Amino acid sequence: MITARIISILIGYFAGLFQTGVIYGKITGTDLRKTGSGNTGTTNSIRVLGWKAGVIVCAGDLFKAVVAIIVVWLLFRHGEGPVKLYMLYAGLGAVLGHDFPFYLKFKGGKGIATTVGVICACNPLxxxxxxxxxxxxxxxxxxxxxGSLAMCLGFLVQTILFGVLGPESLLGIPAAFHAEYFIIAAIITGLAFIQHRQNINRLIHGQENKFRPGKK
Structure with missing residues (x-):
């Protein structure tokens, strides 16, 4: 059902547009896009504004994915289609909305906390x-x-192993949809690597910054 997939992605995308770091920054008078690494996610929030800000930003970015996925589940749970697959499409949409918000000229965060929300909502195991x-x-x-990239790889590897080695109940969808599910999981993981391309380059050249939280 192509329509269900499109609706799921759109629900996720519009949920992902809620940029917790940008909103929190406006409340506190700090533009995270112009401070620290320039990223609006959890790590830069902790570095610039401290642990309280980081926890709030992380929670907001995580729960927007959870909310989108729950909405999709409520919409399609009684239908004939693979609702678990639609839920992952909603998760993909949430990551896309976070990473590429149209109203910020498609310059968002790196999507890690949002990806955590996807994992928690789609398969907490x-x-x-x-x-x-x-x-x-x-x-x-x-x-x-x-650590963020390792986590995303762990998600992808588990998704494939659950589908290939585990019973159908582990992914919650018929085997006929496993390949599509793997592809969506791979895209979510790939987005994390794309958004971390500068970090990867710095890691390769030994120039990456280690995590140092702020004191606030």
Whole structure:
């Protein structure tokens, strides 16, 4: 059902347009786009404004994906289509809305907290491994970017393994839709790498900044 897929992406995209970092910055009188790394996400919020800001920004960016996915579930749960697949489409839309908000000239965040929301809402069984991937990368290196990418890879690998090795109930959709589900998960992961391309370049050249939280 192509229409359901399009509706799901659009619901996600418009939910993703809620830029928590931009809104919080306006409230506090700090434009995160012009401070620190220039990113409006969790890491830069913590660096510039402290842990309280980071928690608020992270929660807002995470829950907007959850809300979009719940809305799609409510819309299509009684239909004949694969509602779990539509939920992932909504998650993709939320990440796209966060990364490329039209009203900010398509310059948004990196979508990591939003991706966490997608994982939590679409398949919470994946959360422990994704969290382990994140901390296993961040704790020894201090690089939040590396942890974020490791988490996204953990999501993609688990998605494929759940579909290939696990029972149908793990992904919650018929096997006929597994390949499409894998592709959407790969796109979400790919977006994280695209948005972190400068970080990846700095990591390669040993110039990436380690995480240092602000004192506020």
């Amino acid at each position: 994946m959360v422990p491994i994704c969290a382990a991937c994140f901390f296993a990368a961040v704790i020894p290196t201090g690089f939040m970017s590396l």
